[in-house]
Amino acid sequence: MHLAFVLGTRPEIIKLSSLICACIERGIRYTLIHTNQHYAANMDRLFFKELELPLAHFNLRVGSDVAQVQVKRMVMGIEPILQAMKPDYVIVQGDTNSSLAGGLAARKANIPIAHVEAGLRSFDKTMPEETNRIALDHMSNFWFCPSALQVELLASEGIEGRNVHITGNTGNDATLRYAQAAQANTDILERLGLRAERYLLLTCHRPSNTDDIAHFTTLIEAVQRLAAARSRPVIFPVHPRLGLKHWQIIERSSLIKTTDPLGYIDMLALVQGADLVMTDSGGLQEEACVLQRRCLVLRDNTERPESLDCGGSRLAPVETETSLIEAADELLHSRVTWSNPFGDGQAGQRILQVLLNDFGTGKP
Structure with missing residues (x-):
């Protein structure tokens, strides 16, 4: 199995780190495509070092621009890489312009899309992130949800079935791993x-x-x-x-x-x-x-x-x-009952296992 990760921002580096590390630990082939949407070194390279990640195989150096231009440049950079590398799945996370571009490029290359942190909704369509996450969910093939709430929200939009999974949040994996x-x-x-x-x-x-x-x-x-x-x-x-x-x-x-x-x-x-x-x-x-x-x-x-x-x-x-x-x-002065609703720190492992199981069936 060969996975392609598309990321470009600080949150994506953090939230995909446990899944990338799981690939390394289990000897799963992967390609890491970095759009460089966050182009400041202390919002980029430092995070790879702190999270013990190898640097990206491809860096598109897109940088800052208005959203339409930024996404267009990203898709133009990502699609030929996907065509050349031919991964079995493309992994995108969250709701950034980089994740949207990764989904669009994967759709054009006819490669199944796995959306990590799927199903989140603010119900505020003035937010660019809300537009991105809705678009991604409706073009994806696999949906990895932090909790049962997101499964319900996806179902209300007609997205349901065997490829919708509750995994916990991969961001929580990193928090629990590095807090101490x-x-x-x-x-x-x-x-x-x-x-x-x-x-x-x-x-x-x-x-x-x-x-x-x-x-x-x-x-x-x-x-x-x-x-x-x-x-x-x-x-x-x-x-x-x-x-x-x-x-x-x-x-x-x-x-x-x-x-x-x-x-x-x-x-x-x-x-x-x-x-x-x-x-x-x-x-x-x-x-x-x-x-x-x-x-x-x-x-x-x-x-x-x-x-x-x-x-x-x-x-x-x-x-x-x-x-x-x-x-x-x-x-x-409010009463607080502290709890962790975002999982047990094993979301990355669960996501990888779902994709391994699916790859084994030959039915993406």
Whole structure:
């Protein structure tokens, strides 16, 4: 059996790492195609090193561009590789432009598509990710769902049958594997002058929070006011897509300490030490839940409602400069029953076994 992985972003590297490692451990042939959608070294090469992964066989170096151009360039780069390598399955993860391009190229090459983290829905079609994940689910041949909820959502769209599987989330595989090592093997708190439980952690990159500069200004002011109310500094690893205007707004906030994008191990350690996590990232929502950190989700919807069910996370769209103070107070006093709804850390092994079994039948 020969698998082709298409990835291009930090979350995909993390969330496919356990499946790639499973291939290596079991001697399964694979080809790794990297679109380089995330082109900053500290959002790319560092993750391969920390997650103990060999570098990609092919790097398309697509970089940043508007979505339509980016996807077109990716498909044009991926399709001839698939035609030449002739893998038995193409593996894509999540909802990025890279995963969509991988699915489109595989469909054109008539190769079965396996969608990891299938069935997620925010029900917000203004999100580019929602469009990507729906399109991918409706062109895929195998669907690997984190939980039973996604199986139900797929069935409501007419996608069901023997190739829909509940596997747990591969992102959770990485969290469980590296959480303890992250605390032991990084000095990130010392480097940033932090004490555990005495800082807030912020990430923010989605267009809904960053494209409208007026809204971004309100969000940063809300973070600043929360930090003042809690007497805590805020650590903000700034995503490369934020520009000069964003930086000018951030720099006016005395309690927000910015960093360059951080490696996976450093971020895991920061999450574990944070008094509160604020994020619009789906993956970080999961990590906060698994690592039992209270989390404000800076959105009015989420494709990961499981992270809300234990009470440790809550939706907190920023509408006014005091929104986060109110949301944090409610979260602080809410009853939390910590649980891990994202699996036991063996999702990658389960996915690989499903594909091995299918390959053995000769019926993709």
